[in-house]
Amino acid sequence: MLASRVFSLVGRRSISTSLCLRAHGHGGSGGRRGIKHSLEGGSTGICPGWAVGAVPSQEGPPELLFFPQLSLDPWQCPGPELGEWEASLPWQVYRIKFNETYAEMNKGTNEWKTILGGVLFFLGLTGIILIWQKHFMYAPAPHTFSDEWLSAQTKRMLDMRVNPVQGITAQWDFDKNEWKK
């Protein structure tokens, strides 16, 4: 299941950008609730820009409350109930004009998780390859890498005053016979 999900995140990415966007949560008909746009009737999908508002809704124009005399009486104009805002005229006009709200447009995706997962995967794969070749391929290190040889070599470097300005000899305290703190 995970492998098929990975494929859907990565495999389709190599085919088309719009498929990739859809995999990470963009696209689809998320913006067009309450208004059906279809040329055949019944199917939902992303409406092309030129068709916005071109096809009248099959349900007819929205119902509006009509008041013969307007007043400031709050009971005359009830506030929106849950779900009424999406059905109200201003919202529908907004949706006719704009595909997505600012919030939907600026919404982040989960793409970073795919990328991070891919990077970590390949880092791990590289690590496995390195461990394998260290174990199975490399010859043993020369005898000059033994601790005894390295300490004799370091002593010789200090005696020869190798790199005395800022290098190894500059880090050694010759009076106290120890590394400088």
Place this chain on the structure above:
Amino acid sequence: MANHSQLTFQDASSPVMEELMGFHDHALMVALSICSLVLYLLTLMLTEKLTSNTVNAQAIELVWTILPAMVLIMLALPSLRILYMMDEINEPDLTLKAIGHQWYWSYEYTDLKDLTFDSYMIPTTDLPLGHFRLLEVDHRVVVPMSSSIRVIVTADDVLHSWAVPSLGVKTDAIPGRLNQTSFLASRPGVFYGQCSEICGANHSFMPIVVESTPLANFESWSTLMSSQ
């Protein structure tokens, strides 16, 4: 010689190498500022804060012509200064010939005595305890310290290159051609280098070791070597 895992230069043992290290610091700072600027612009682009209004304007054309020209001048002037400094006529005290062979160096001191010797790498199996693998040789190039040394580099068979990083010297050894370089060892010590032009199977196994000593020690060494 370098420490294990050393990334930076070895300490300079000649005035030219000190100048080169200073120039390298300068060039690296220029490179760092360019990279920072590019990274900053990349971040602006990726966060959609850089628009075509910015990059299509006439003023920015002037900026991104003048600014790179100034950067190039800032790099070229110090570089040329050091280049000409290295080429100065400096009346060398000693002339030494270094001839590259497959796969060893031979040296000729022909100024006073006829001194010629070969310099082979000591194999790893024959190294005394604590000596440096792939760097030690049987006969070192001994030179007097604080004296201007001229080295004439050539080769006997294929291309080689005579290089000693802490002296700031690298000169190609080309068969049929004499290349000249010079150095001045500021302090006594032993300076290691390796052949720097691919020359066959044992290209990595023909090192160069320059030992700079006070003049008296050099003279006794050359007397001893000539008598052998």
